[in-house]
Amino acid sequence: MNRKTLSLSLYLNYFVHGLGLLILAQNMQSLSQHWQTPLATVSYVVSGVGIGRLLAYFILGNLSDHFGRKIFCNVGMFSYFVFFVGMAFVTNIQVAYGLAILAGVANSALDAGTYTTFIEMGGRQGSANVLLKAFISAGEFLLPLLVALLDSNGWWYGWSFLVAAAVLLVNAVLLNRQTFPPRNQSDPSLMAKQQQLSKPRRLIAAIGLAGYGYTSMALMILYTQWISLFVTKTFGFSPVLAHGLLSLYSVGSICGVFVLFWLLRRGVAETKLMVEMNVGSLVALLIVSYSSLSWLSMLAALIFGFTAAGGVMQVGLNLFIKLYPHVKGGVTGLYFTFGSIASFTIPLITGWLSKQSLAAALRFDLVIGLAGVLLVLMTALALRPQSSLVQQRQRINQIDSQIVALLNERFDTVTAIGQLKMREQLPILDQQREARVLSQVAQRSQRMAHTPYLQAIYQAIMTNSRAYQAQLHGKEEEHD
Numbered sequence: 001m002n003r004k005t006l007s008l009s010l011y012l013n014y015f016v017h018g019l020g021l022l023i024l025a026q027n028m029q030s031l032s033q034h035w036q037t038p039l040a041t042v043s044y045v046v047s048g049v050g051i052g053r054l055l056a057y058f059i060l061g062n063l064s065d066h067f068g069r070k071i072f073c074n075v076g077m078f079s080y081f082v083f084f085v086g087m088a089f090v091t092n093i094q095v096a097y098g099l100a101i102l103a104g105v106a107n108s109a110l111d112a113g114t115y116t117t118f119i120e121m122g123g124r125q126g127s128a129n130v131l132l133k134a135f136i137s138a139g140e141f142l143l144p145l146l147v148a149l150l151d152s153n154g155w156w157y158g159w160s161f162l163v164a165a166a167v168l169l170v171n172a173v174l175l176n177r178q179t180f181p182p183r184n185q186s187d188p189s190l191m192a193k194q195q196q197l198s199k200p201r202r203l204i205a206a207i208g209l210a211g212y213g214y215t216s217m218a219l220m221i222l223y224t225q226w227i228s229l230f231v232t233k234t235f236g237f238s239p240v241l242a243h244g245l246l247s248l249y250s251v252g253s254i255c256g257v258f259v260l261f262w263l264l265r266r267g268v269a270e271t272k273l274m275v276e277m278n279v280g281s282l283v284a285l286l287i288v289s290y291s292s293l294s295w296l297s298m299l300a301a302l303i304f305g306f307t308a309a310g311g312v313m314q315v316g317l318n319l320f321i322k323l324y325p326h327v328k329g330g331v332t333g334l335y336f337t338f339g340s341i342a343s344f345t346i347p348l349i350t351g352w353l354s355k356q357s358l359a360a361a362l363r364f365d366l367v368i369g370l371a372g373v374l375l376v377l378m379t380a381l382a383l384r385p386q387s388s389l390v391q392q393r394q395r396i397n398q399i400d401s402q403i404v405a406l407l408n409e410r411f412d413t414v415t416a417i418g419q420l421k422m423r424e425q426l427p428i429l430d431q432q433r434e435a436r437v438l439s440q441v442a443q444r445s446q447r448m449a450h451t452p453y454l455q456a457i458y459q460a461i462m463t464n465s466r467a468y469q470a471q472l473h474g475k476e477e478e479h480d
């Protein structure tokens with residue numbers, strides 16, 4: 001496996017994905033003319049992408065755990081290829097909707113194949129996954145320029161689709177020459193950490209992270225959808241400044257990716273980063289929501305992009321994958337399904353809130369930001385390193401709960417034997433049987449040093465079994 005070439009190829013797919021994310025929205029006018037339909041119909045077609053994601057993420061993520069990552073990178077590339085070429089020529093709305101769904105499937109397949117591969121390559125803290133965000137942003141940055149270039153020269157809009165398809169074609173050759181790292185392999189130190197974590201803690205962290213899959217996506221979507229309108233109507237900002245707050249957010253986001261990548265490489269704890277970034281984005285959002293000072297809003301927009309869209313969502317996913325290293329694909333699918341639910345529900349919720357006021361719609365992002373902070377705090381607390389005494393005692397608690405359940409079962413059997421003995425008028429004490437039980441304990445014991453202690457414990461158990469049987473006998477006799 002040539003790590004550099006494989007990484008480059010995986011990154012290149014995300015550049016194309018960045019083009020794909022905006023290509024329909026940026027070509028709405030041309031598509032509506034070509035299809036001879038109103039803009040609203042084109043917008044309806046765009047919603048197909050979200051449906052495709054929602055349908056595919058979980059399924060494809062799990063399948064990638066069984067069939068390997070490479071197949072899913074290929075499925076993603078092929079589906080995107082069909083989408084780009086098909087969308088350039090299609091005239092039928094139903095087919096266009098089908099192609100949009102396919103783009104959502106392509107996105108899911110690429111994620112199932114790529115995020116998992118980067119973790120399996122074993123880079124420090126999965127920092128490579130954060131860099132994927134930079135390639136997405138590069139695609140999102142270049143696409144509007146490409147569309148504008150075609151438009152200003154009066155060239156066919158379909159070229160923007162074919163450029164994306166061509167990059168994919170070249171990359172398919174590049175990617176298929178590479179071998180992928182073994183699937184679901186786990187770093188032994190990671191496994192040890194994961195085993196030390198008690199089940200309830202892992203579950204709490206998993207709930208926190210799944211919730212964060214929703215809030216992290218919702219936070220970004222809501223801001224990008226409403227910020228420009230909100231500041232224009234609420235504070236009377238000029239259109240240039242209003243759009244500038246979105247551009248500054250993008251600039252902040254790209255800077256954030258590189259800083260986050262660097263911090264993760266230096267070994268900064270992921271949970272610490274997530275808490276700090278989320279608190280930072282909540283503060284920045286508070287300023288954007290309430291400040292009418294333009295310079296302050298600009299600064300806050302930059303910080304918000306840096307902290308909310310600088311790859312912190314990817315850090316959450318890395319953490320989640322490391323909690324369940326045997327099902328990396330399934331976890332990726334689950335995390336992004338929550339993200340897709342956010343993309344689907346936020347426009348609906350905020351659309352409804354905007355009827356009340358634009359401020360209500362944008363400020364709803366504060367509620368989401370606060371929920372995000374609480375979820376990452378919950379995750380960080382669950383994952384915090386524990387003193388070894390506390391940790392070992394927790395392990396003992398787990399073992400004890402299993403032992404007690406087994407002892408209950410043993411006592412149920414002792415009860416049954418006691419009743420049989422009473423019916424057949426046999427004595428409670430059976431010394432031969434007790435000697436046999438003790439010798440079996442010695443045979444089964446895996447540590448010689450433990451054996452006499454285990455036998456003493458068993459002797460105590462049997463003495464108590466007899467006491468229990470005698471008490472039952474007493475009760476039975478009372479009844480008689």
Ligand SMILES: O=C(O)C(=O)C[C@]1(C(=O)O)C=C[C@@H](O)C=C1
Pocket residue numbers: 414417418428429430431433434437461462465466
């Ligand atoms: O096997 C029996 O006869 C039991 O009653 C069970 C049991 C035990 O706890 O294992 C209890 C008392 C006897 O002296 C021997 C064994």
